[in-house]
Amino acid sequence: MLLEAEGIVKAFGSFRAVDQASLVVAENELIGLIGPNGAGKSTFFNCLAGDTRPTSGTIRFRGQEITRLSPDRHARLGLARTFQVPIVFAGMTVRENVMVGALLRHPHRRRAAAEADELLHFTGLAERAEMPVTALGTSGRKRVEIARALATEPRLLLLDEALAGLTSSEVEAAIELVERIHARGVTLIVVEHIMEVIHRLTERVLVFHQGRVIAEGTPAEVTADPTVIAAYLGRRRRRAR
Amino acid sequence: MILLQLVSDGLQLGAVYALFSSGLTLIWGMMNVMNFAHGQFVMLAMYVAFFCFTLLKVGPAFFVPLAAVGLFGFGVVVYLLLVRHVMRGPMLAQIISTFGLALVLQYSALWAFSANFVSLPTTLVGGVYDLGGVRLSAARLLAGATAIALTAGMHLLLTRTDLGSRMLAVSEDRVAAALVGIRPDPMQALAWGLGAAATGVAGGLIALFFYVSPDVGNSFTLLAFVTVCLGGFGSVPGALLAGLVIGVVESFSAYWLGPATKDVVVYGLFVALLWVRPQGMFGRA
Amino acid sequence: MIPLRRAWPVAVLVILAIAPFLTANPFYQRVAALVVLAAISASAWNVIGGYAGQISFGHSIYFGIGAYASLLLFGRFGLPPIAGAPLGIVASFVVSLIIGPPTFRLRGHYFSMGTFAIAALAEILVVNWKFAGGAIGLMGPAMPRSLADLLFRNSLPYYAIFLAVLALLLALTHLMQRSRMGFYLRAIGAGERAAESLGVPVQRYKLYALLISGAFTALAGSLYAVMIGFVDPESGFGILISVNMVVIAALGGVGTLFGPLAGAIILVPLQETTNALLGGSGTGAAYVAYGLIIMLIARFSPGGLAELWPLINRNGRRRAA
Ligand SMILES: Nc1ncnc2c1ncn2[C@@H]1O[C@H](COP(=O)(O)OP(=O)(O)OP(=O)(O)O)[C@@H](O)[C@H]1O
Numbered sequence: 082m083l084l085e086a087e088g089i090v091k092a093f094g095s096f097r098a099v100d101q102a103s104l105v106v107a108e109n110e111l112i113g114l115i116g117p118n119g120a121g122k123s124t125f126f127n128c129l130a131g132d133t134r135p136t137s138g139t140i141r142f143r144g145q146e147i148t149r150l151s152p153d154r155h156a157r158l159g160l161a162r163t164f165q166v167p168i169v170f171a172g173m174t175v176r177e178n179v180m181v182g183a184l185l186r187h188p189h190r191r192r193a194a195a196e197a198d199e200l201l202h203f204t205g206l207a208e209r210a211e212m213p214v215t216a217l218g219t220s221g222r223k224r225v226e227i228a229r230a231l232a233t234e235p236r237l238l239l240l241d242e243a244l245a246g247l248t249s250s251e252v253e254a255a256i257e258l259v260e261r262i263h264a265r266g267v268t269l270i271v272v273e274h275i276m277e278v279i280h281r282l283t284e285r286v287l288v289f290h291q292g293r294v295i296a297e298g299t300p301a302e303v304t305a306d307p308t309v310i311a312a313y314l315g316r317r318r319r320r321a322r
Numbered sequence: 323m324i325l326l327q328l329v330s331d332g333l334q335l336g337a338v339y340a341l342f343s344s345g346l347t348l349i350w351g352m353m354n355v356m357n358f359a360h361g362q363f364v365m366l367a368m369y370v371a372f373f374c375f376t377l378l379k380v381g382p383a384f385f386v387p388l389a390a391v392g393l394f395g396f397g398v399v400v401y402l403l404l405v406r407h408v409m410r411g412p413m414l415a416q417i418i419s420t421f422g423l424a425l426v427l428q429y430s431a432l433w434a435f436s437a438n439f440v441s442l443p444t445t446l447v448g449g450v451y452d453l454g455g456v457r458l459s460a461a462r463l464l465a466g467a468t469a470i471a472l473t474a475g476m477h478l479l480l481t482r483t484d485l486g487s488r489m490l491a492v493s494e495d496r497v498a499a500a501l502v503g504i505r506p507d508p509m510q511a512l513a514w515g516l517g518a519a520a521t522g523v524a525g526g527l528i529a530l531f532f533y534v535s536p537d538v539g540n541s542f543t544l545l546a547f548v549t550v551c552l553g554g555f556g557s558v559p560g561a562l563l564a565g566l567v568i569g570v571v572e573s574f575s576a577y578w579l580g581p582a583t584k585d586v587v588v589y590g591l592f593v594a595l596l597w598v599r600p601q602g603m604f605g606r607a
Numbered sequence: 608m609i610p611l612r613r614a615w616p617v618a619v620l621v622i623l624a625i626a627p628f629l630t631a632n633p634f635y636q637r638v639a640a641l642v643v644l645a646a647i648s649a650s651a652w653n654v655i656g657g658y659a660g661q662i663s664f665g666h667s668i669y670f671g672i673g674a675y676a677s678l679l680l681f682g683r684f685g686l687p688p689i690a691g692a693p694l695g696i697v698a699s700f701v702v703s704l705i706i707g708p709p710t711f712r713l714r715g716h717y718f719s720m721g722t723f724a725i726a727a728l729a730e731i732l733v734v735n736w737k738f739a740g741g742a743i744g745l746m747g748p749a750m751p752r753s754l755a756d757l758l759f760r761n762s763l764p765y766y767a768i769f770l771a772v773l774a775l776l777l778a779l780t781h782l783m784q785r786s787r788m789g790f791y792l793r794a795i796g797a798g799e800r801a802a803e804s805l806g807v808p809v810q811r812y813k814l815y816a817l818l819i820s821g822a823f824t825a826l827a828g829s830l831y832a833v834m835i836g837f838v839d840p841e842s843g844f845g846i847l848i849s850v851n852m853v854v855i856a857a858l859g860g861v862g863t864l865f866g867p868l869a870g871a872i873i874l875v876p877l878q879e880t881t882n883a884l885l886g887g888s889g890t891g892a893a894y895v896a897y898g899l900i901i902m903l904i905a906r907f908s909p910g911g912l913a914e915l916w917p918l919i920n921r922n923g924r925r926r927a928a
Pocket residue numbers: 093098116117118119120121122123124125165
């Protein structure tokens with residue numbers, strides 16, 4: 082198994098943002114993570130990526146326990162991620178942003194630049210390589226984050242809402258990009274709100290609700306699951322009030 | 323008995339620290355801007371007190387409110403002319419701007435008032451009460467009591483009034499507050515005004531028993547940092563508690579280790595604190 | 608265009624190398640030496656404060672260590688003051704290893720406050736340190752015993768020494784800027800969390816940066832002591848020493864190779880002239896002017912002169928605000 086997360090709990094004070102969540106990922110899977118706002122998806126990602134230490138539970142990656150390792154060790158081992166709100170390196174160009182990722186495996190600048198160029202091409206950013214990264218809009222920044230993460234040559238990539246806030250044509254392009262990343266042999270876990278995207282991309286989906294995994298299965302199975310419907314409807318009802 | 327004496331001295335002084343630190347914590351909580359000139363605000367208020375007394379021959383009942391009003395205006399002006407413009411700029415600009423302000427205030431004071439130490443006559447608020455062996459000086463008692471009352475008042479203002487909730491709304495989320503019709507700018511100017519006014523009162527009170535000199539502000543800036551940090555950044559009740567704790571720590575270390583090392587103890591405490599709990603002792607994780 | 612871009616730094620250095628020899632006025636020569644000295648410490652600060660974005664207000668500690676190491680070796684052991692430079696550098700490493708790891712956990716304003724407090728603490732400790740002259744400070748040799756004392760009537764020899772050190776520092780910084788370390792430091796400055804997620808060992812690189820930065824700041828302190836021949840707690844460890852480095856770098860543009868030098872070329876002569884005009888530091892007027900300048904920089908040019916540079920040099924890439 083590529084990744085095994087078991088009984089992950091993340092508590093903020095007495096509030097459990099993630100509560101006994103477990104997940105097993107095999108090599109080459111493309112897994113979806115869905116759930117209403119505040120369900121704990123991003124927090125779960127942060128635990129997997131070492132960005133925050135789980136209160137309890139264990140995470141193994143390629144057989145090695147990584148629960149308490151720092152984020153940079155995760156990257157070194159081949160686990161990369163993007164952020165829900167992109168964090169780009171202001172003051173650098175698009176290429177330089179990607180080079181930061183590439184320098185992990187290629188300490189020499191020229192080599193890293195060549196790797197970065199390949200990924201800029203792959204992600205459709207080649208024309209904007211020289212631009213300051215802050216000149217890019219949301220969709221461009223999300224792509225930079227993906228290119229940067231890929232530059233670390235990950236085995237497993239966690240995408241946190243890489244498609245949120247994009248226009249419909251951008252969404253099309255992004256879906257296609259995710260498929261191509263998968264075709265490169267990178268295992269993926271994607272958090273996504275748009276069900277249609279989940280249907281098209283993934284074979285297996287986990288549904289989060291109030292920190293717990295309430296359902297797991299194919300997209301068709303989970304959308305038919307009454308507990309899932311109740312979780313989403315419950316949210317609507319609360320909102321309507 | 324000496325223990326009780328030290329505790330009571332510490333608490334009275336600590337209450338004043340709490341008051342000017344709550345001014346700083348208010349500003350930090352509202353807009354995440356750290357005022358490196360905060361101690362110089364205290365120094366200004368102390369000079370207001372001193373000159374009111376020497377030139378106008380008036381007592382604290384007059385100069386403390388005057389310092390509050392004066393510093394309120396000064397705080398608003400600093401916000402409007404300086405802070406408002408650097409706030410959303412790079413962090414470096416935010417930090418050096420208040421450092422620049424600190425220099426201007428401190429050395430203007432040096433220029434205008436000379437480096438001499440001056441002080442108000444200790445008899446201005448005279449009298450010492452003896453409470454079963456613990457001596458309470460009237461000046462410190464007045465300062466301590468006023469400071470506690472005002473710090474509590476500030477907390478109530480923030481938590482119990484409509485104005486307070488508007489200010490908190492702006493501090494939570496400027497954009498959201500603007501959407502519901504709260505203009506952030508006046509609220510933040512007000513926060514600077516109130517923060518400075520609290521500092522003004524504190525300065526006026528400290529002047530009753532502490533010497534005044536142009537560079538007296540430096541140690542107050544650090545004291546306020548320690549207090550704000552210990553109290554949990556942005557929390558007024560935290561600052562009150564922390565101020566009292568620091569007052570007591572200071573009075574104990576001055577007694578046991580000598581007055582020269584009391585600053586070492588307090589700053590050392592700060593460094594140790596930042597080390598173990600960067601979010602502050604009483605702050606949330 | 609490429610040759611021109613490569614040529615201008617060389618031109619700058621050549622101009623710097625000959626400039627003070629064109630005047631016989633000792634005031635200008637002294638100012639020129641002080642400019643280069645300030646450029647050294649601001650460029651050293653720039654490694655951690657500019658590239659890595661960790662705005663330290665504690666660098667006076669390093670400056671003071673260097674200055675005190677020099678004059679202590681002279682005062683207590685009769686060694687030439689410059690012998691304190693290696694000692695100061697070693698001591699700076701020790702200090703970095705002690706204060707680096709805990710303070711690096713602080714971010715943004717908290718880091719600045721923490722380093723500010725540590726520097727204030729250091730100043731108080733030195734004031735109370737009798738062996739190092741307490742509040743009075745230490746003196747250098749009054750008369751040169753040998754050439755090793757580096758005691759010259761004229762400022763030009765100092766200027767030459769300082770310039771050599773500055774050139775070394777800038778060359779190192781230039782190499783660093785192009786290497787993995789340069790990328791990693793800039794990434795840390797721009798977004799620590801993202802840098803970490805890309806495999807950057809953030810704490811380790813911050814420490815590397817601090818070690819380099821502190822060592823050169825200590826060296827600047829030693830050179831200062833050699834030239835001035837006097838140091839006390841305020842001129843060695845005072846908070847203004849730190850502020851000066853930060854402001855000079857900020858004026859020229861943090862995180863750029865030549866920014867701190869540009870800042871020093873503008874600010875130091877301005878300071879020296881206001882000092883001369885307004886009657887020295889005793890009256891405070893010069894500091895008032897200085898504080899005003901700082902506020903004006905923060906208010907009107909928060910990115911420093913480097914931000915204006917692309918407007919002049921169309922070839923340059925604009926740094927985002
Ligand atoms: N540092 C924190 N401190 C306290 N509570 C937190 C913290 N981080 C997240 N939370 C809370 O944990 C819960 C889960 O948040 P999380 O961001 O993981 O949800 P999410 O499923 O990613 O939601 P969204 O779809 O909106 O991105 C939320 O209620 C959030 O407020």
